[in-house]
Amino acid sequence: MTGQSASLASSPLGPSPQAPDRRHGVGLTSRGGVAAGRSLTAIGAVARVVRRGVLLLVTGAVGVAAEEPENPYTSGIDVRMGLRQFQSKCTSCHGVDGTGGEEADGPDLTTGRFQHASTEAGLYEVIRDGIEGTSMRGLRRAGDQEIWQLVTYLRTLSRDVDVASLPGSVEAGRAVFERLDCGRCHMVEGRGGRRGPDLSRVGGRRGPDELAEDLTEPNAEVAPRWWTVRVTRADGTVVEGLRMGEDTFNLRIMDDEERLRSFAKASLRSVEREQKSTMPAEPLSDAEHDDLVAYLASLRGSDS
Amino acid sequence: MRPIDWIGAALFLATAQTAPAQEAAADGMPLLSPVTWERLVNSDDEPHNWLMYHGALHGQRFSRLDQIDRGNVERLELKWAHQIRQLDRNQTTPLVVDGVMFITESPSNVTAVDAATGRAYWRYEHPLPDGIRLCCGRNNRGVAILGETLYMSTNDAHLVAIDARSGSLLWDAEVADHMKGYSKTAAPLVVGDTVVTGIAGGEFGIRGFIDGYDAATGERRWRTYTVPEPGEPGNETWAGDSWRTGGAPTWLTGVYDAELDLIYWGGGNPAPDWNGDLRLGDNLYSSSVLALDGKTGEIVWHFQFTPHDVWDWDAIQVPVLADVELNGELRKTMLWANRNAFYYLLDRESGQFLLGEPFALQTWAHGLDENGRPILRENVFPTTEGTTVAPIAGGATNWWSPAYSPRTGFLYVNTFDAEGIYYQRDDEYEEGSIFLGGGHRMPLAADHYQSAIRAIEATTGKVRWEFPITPRTRSGVLATAGGLVWSASVDGYFFALDEETGEPLWRISLGAAPHASPMSYAVGGQQRIVVAMGNVVFVFGLPEK
Numbered sequence: 051m052t053g054q055s056a057s058l059a060s061s062p063l064g065p066s067p068q069a070p071d072r073r074h075g076v077g078l079t080s081r082g083g084v085a086a087g088r089s090l091t092a093i094g095a096v097a098r099v100v101r102r103g104v105l106l107l108v109t110g111a112v113g114v115a116a117e118e119p120e121n122p123y124t125s126g127i128d129v130r131m132g133l134r135q136f137q138s139k140c141t142s143c144h145g146v147d148g149t150g151g152e153e154a155d156g157p158d159l160t161t162g163r164f165q166h167a168s169t170e171a172g173l174y175e176v177i178r179d180g181i182e183g184t185s186m187r188g189l190r191r192a193g194d195q196e197i198w199q200l201v202t203y204l205r206t207l208s209r210d211v212d213v214a215s216l217p218g219s220v221e222a223g224r225a226v227f228e229r230l231d232c233g234r235c236h237m238v239e240g241r242g243g244r245r246g247p248d249l250s251r252v253g254g255r256r257g258p259d260e261l262a263e264d265l266t267e268p269n270a271e272v273a274p275r276w277w278t279v280r281v282t283r284a285d286g287t288v289v290e291g292l293r294m295g296e297d298t299f300n301l302r303i304m305d306d307e308e309r310l311r312s313f314a315k316a317s318l319r320s321v322e323r324e325q326k327s328t329m330p331a332e333p334l335s336d337a338e339h340d341d342l343v344a345y346l347a348s349l350r351g352s353d354s
Numbered sequence: 355m356r357p358i359d360w361i362g363a364a365l366f367l368a369t370a371q372t373a374p375a376q377e378a379a380a381d382g383m384p385l386l387s388p389v390t391w392e393r394l395v396n397s398d399d400e401p402h403n404w405l406m407y408h409g410a411l412h413g414q415r416f417s418r419l420d421q422i423d424r425g426n427v428e429r430l431e432l433k434w435a436h437q438i439r440q441l442d443r444n445q446t447t448p449l450v451v452d453g454v455m456f457i458t459e460s461p462s463n464v465t466a467v468d469a470a471t472g473r474a475y476w477r478y479e480h481p482l483p484d485g486i487r488l489c490c491g492r493n494n495r496g497v498a499i500l501g502e503t504l505y506m507s508t509n510d511a512h513l514v515a516i517d518a519r520s521g522s523l524l525w526d527a528e529v530a531d532h533m534k535g536y537s538k539t540a541a542p543l544v545v546g547d548t549v550v551t552g553i554a555g556g557e558f559g560i561r562g563f564i565d566g567y568d569a570a571t572g573e574r575r576w577r578t579y580t581v582p583e584p585g586e587p588g589n590e591t592w593a594g595d596s597w598r599t600g601g602a603p604t605w606l607t608g609v610y611d612a613e614l615d616l617i618y619w620g621g622g623n624p625a626p627d628w629n630g631d632l633r634l635g636d637n638l639y640s641s642s643v644l645a646l647d648g649k650t651g652e653i654v655w656h657f658q659f660t661p662h663d664v665w666d667w668d669a670i671q672v673p674v675l676a677d678v679e680l681n682g683e684l685r686k687t688m689l690w691a692n693r694n695a696f697y698y699l700l701d702r703e704s705g706q707f708l709l710g711e712p713f714a715l716q717t718w719a720h721g722l723d724e725n726g727r728p729i730l731r732e733n734v735f736p737t738t739e740g741t742t743v744a745p746i747a748g749g750a751t752n753w754w755s756p757a758y759s760p761r762t763g764f765l766y767v768n769t770f771d772a773e774g775i776y777y778q779r780d781d782e783y784e785e786g787s788i789f790l791g792g793g794h795r796m797p798l799a800a801d802h803y804q805s806a807i808r809a810i811e812a813t814t815g816k817v818r819w820e821f822p823i824t825p826r827t828r829s830g831v832l833a834t835a836g837g838l839v840w841s842a843s844v845d846g847y848f849f850a851l852d853e854e855t856g857e858p859l860w861r862i863s864l865g866a867a868p869h870a871s872p873m874s875y876a877v878g879g880q881q882r883i884v885v886a887m888g889n890v891v892f893v894f895g896l897p898e899k
Contacts (some may be wrong), residue, residue: 066438138559157479164481164483165461165479165480165481165482166482167483167484168481168482168483168484168525169483169484171484172483172484172485175484181440182441183440183441183442183460183492184439184440184441223393237517237520240515240522240523240524241516241527244517244520244522248520248523250523292475294475295473295474295475297473299471300471300473301466302468302473302475304519304520308519309385309386309519310385310386310453310454310466310468310475310519311385311472312453312471312473314471333767349800
C-alpha cells in the first residue's frame with residue numbers, strides 16, 4: 051500500500067511545483083465547484099445556448115472538452131485521509147475492502163475500471179454528484195479536498211503493479227500459459243474457454259501474491275460462481291456443471307459441454323455442491339510459476 | 355384487396371417448439387444452439403424464439419405464436435419480472451434464443467436469464483468513459499446474435515461482441531469518437547457474417563453513417579455516409595460546407611431482404627434541426643430511407659420522405675417489408691408510417707413510390723405528388739417568432755416499432771395528433787456541443803391532444819380502426835397470430851386489442867411509462883408476451899395446469 055501511494059506521489063498526478071497555486075486554481079473557491087473544468091464548461095455551453103433563446107428539449111450530458119483538472123491531493127497522508135472517508139461513507143455499499151459484491155450491492159472498485167468514469171476528474175464528479183438512477187448518492191457536503199483524497203484512495207485499490215519489477219518474465223509466462231493449455235478453460239481477450247474465469251483483466255483484479263496463491267492453492271478460496279454442482283433428477287440421471295446462479299427455487303449451471311441449463315430445485319432428487327476448483331494441479335518449477343504470475347499480472351485489458 | 359400471407363404454412367409451425375437445427379435436453383427443455391445465418395433468414399420457422407430486435411429480418415414484429423388468442427387473453431397473468439438496476443428509459447426488446455433471454459439495460463449492459471424463470475445466468479457491464487454526450491438518455495434497445503456471439507451498441511459509440519454463454523467480452527470496436535457527440539443505442543443487425551450498425555448524435559452536428567463489421571473480428575468492412583461528401587451524388591443538396599455537420603444519424607435498427615440482398619435503413623433529420631438556412635437544399639440522405647447492397651453497403655436507391663426537413667422528422671422508423679397484392683399483382687413492398695404523418699407504400703426493389711396517405715393530424719403539406727414528394731403549404735418553416743405546424747417535433751409516430759400482420763394486412767402504428775411551435779435561431783457548430791438551430795414546444799399541455807393505435811391498411815393507406823389513448827403512448831406495437839395487437843400507454847397500461855376491430859380485450863396497469871416495443875416467445879410449450887415498462891421487463895402467459 052505504501053509503495054503504491056509512493057508511486058502515486060511521484061507520478062504525473064502528484065503535486066507539482068505549482069501545486070499550492072493549483073490548489074486554489076482548481077476551483078476550490080466554491081465548494082463542490084471543482085472538477086470542474088468540464089461541468090462548468092458544460093453549464094457555460096448550456097447558458098450560451100439559452101442566451102440565444104433556444105428551448106432545449108434534450109437532456110443529458112452536453113459537455114465540452116476542456117482541460118482535465120489534476121488531483122492536487124495525492125500524498126501518503128491524502129491516501130490515509132481518503133481511506134478514512136471511504137470507511138465512513140462508502141463501505142456500506144462497496145464493502146470494507148472496496149470489492150462490493152452481492153451482499154453490499156455496490157460495484158467492485160478495485161478493478162481499475164469504473165463504469166461511469168475513466169479519469170480522476172470523472173471519479174471526482176461521480177463522488178460529488180452521484181449517479182442518477184442508481185443508489186450512488188453524491189457527497190455534496192464534502193469539500194474538494196475530501197473528494198480528491200477519496201479519488202486518491204480509490205486509485206490505490208486497483209492493482210497498479212509494475213510488472214517489470216516482478217521476478218518472472220511476462221513472455222515466458224505466456225508460453226507456460228499456452229503450453230499448459232490454460233485457454234481451454236480461461237478466456238483472455240476474447241479467446242479461450244468458458245469453464246474458468248475470464249482472465250483478460252485479472253492483473254487489475256488480483257495482486258501478484260494473490261495470483262501466486264491462486265496457482266498453488268486453487269482451492270483456498272473458490273468463488274461460488276465456480277463451484278461444481280451435481281444434480282440428480284427424479285429419473286436418476288445426473289447432470290454436473292459450474293454454478294452460474296442459484297436461488298431459493300432454481301439452479302442454473304454450465305454443463306461439461308458448456309451448455310446453459312436451468313433446473314427447478316423441486317424437480318430434483320438431490321443437489322450436491324463441490325466447493326473446489328476444477329483447475330488441474332500442474333507441476334510447475336519455481337521459475338515457471340513466477341513467469342506465469344508475471345504474465346497474469348500483466349493482463350489488464352486491451353485498452354490499458 | 356386480399357393481404358398476402360407470405361409465410362403461408364409457417365403459421366402452422368407456430369406450435370412446434372423445436373426446429374430441426376436445435377438441440378434439446380433430455381427433459382425437453384431447449385439448449386442454446388448456435389444461431390446460424392440460415393436460422394436468422396428463416397426465423398419465422400421458429401416462432402418460439404425472438405432472434406433479433408424486430409423478431410425477423412423483414413421487420414414485421416409479428417409473432418406466429420397463437421396459443422394466446424382472443425378467446426383466452428382475459429386469463430393472462432404475470433409469470434415473472436426482471437428489474438433493471440440502473441434507472442433510465444428502459445428501451446429494450448429482449449432476444450430469446452432456445453430458452454435463454456438476453457436483456458439489455460441502461461446504460462450499456464446486458465444480462466442473460468433463463469427464459470422460463472427470469473433468473474440470471476450472467477451479466478456484462480460495459481465500462482464507460484467520462485464525458486459521453488447523449489441527447490436522450492442512457493439507453494440501449496437490444497442485442498443481435500450470430501453463432502454464439504451477441505453484438506451490442508454502447509453509449510460511448512462502440513460496438514462490442516459478447517460470448518452468449520459466458521458473458522465474456524470477445525472484441526470491442528470503436529465506431530466513432532464519443533467526444534464529438536457520437537453515441538450508440540440501437541441493436542445491430544446481422545447480415546450474413548457482417549454486423550450492420552448505425553450511429554446516434556444528430557443533435558451534435560455529426561455526419562451520419564451506416565457501418566458493416568466483420569462478425570468474427572470486429573474489423574470494419576464498409577462505411578456508407580448518410581451525408582455525401584463533395585464528388586458524391588447528393589452532395590449538391592447541401593449548401594456550401596453544411597454537409598460536414600449534416601447530421602442524418604441512423605439510430606434505429608434496419609431490416610434486410612435476403613432475396614434482393616438489400617439492407618434498408620432509415621436516416622435521421624439534418625443538423626441543425628430547425629435552422630434550414632444553414633443548410634439550404636434537400637439535404638440528402640436525411641429523413642430518407644436508404645437501400646444498401648448487402649455485401650458492400652453501397653447505396654442502391656434512396657427515397658426522401660421529408661426533403662429539407664426543418665421539423666426534426668427523422669425517418670427513424672422500422673422499414674416494414676411485406677409482399678402485398680396491388681391491382682392483382684404481387685408486389686415486394688415496404689410499408690412506412692413516417693414521423694411526418696404520412697404513410698408510404700414503396701416498391702422495395704426500385705424505391706418507387708406507390709402511394710401515400712396521412713395517418714395522423716398534419717398541417718404542413720397539401721399532400722404528396724406523384725413521386726411522393728410533399729407539396730408544402732405556405733408558412734410552415736420555423737421562424738424566430740415561432741410557426742405552428744402539425745405534427746410535433748416528436749412526430750406523428752417515432753422510433754417505436756409498428757407491427758404488420760399478414761393475417762389482416764394492417765400496419766399497426768402508434769400515432770399522435772398534435773401541433774408544435776417551431777422556432778428558428780442562429781447557431782454555430784462547436785465540436786461535441788448541441789447544435790439545434792432553434793427550438794420547439796407544444797402550445798398546450800399534452801392532455802389537450804390525442805394518441806391512438808391505428809390500423810393502416812397496407813395497400814390503401816386508409817385507417818381502418820383506431821384505439822384512442824389519453825394522453826399519449828411511447829410504446830411500439832406487437833401483433834400475434836392469436837389475432838391480437840399489443841401495445842402500452844404512458845399512463846402505465848399494457849393492453850391487447852382485437853386485430854380486426856381495435857376492441858380492447860385485456861389490460862393491466864403496470865404503473866410506469868413504456869419506452870420500448872413488446873415481443874413474444876415460448877418456452878416449455880408456453881407462449882409468453884414481454885413488455886419493458888418503467889424499469890422492469892414484464893413477462894405474461896396463460897395459467898398452466
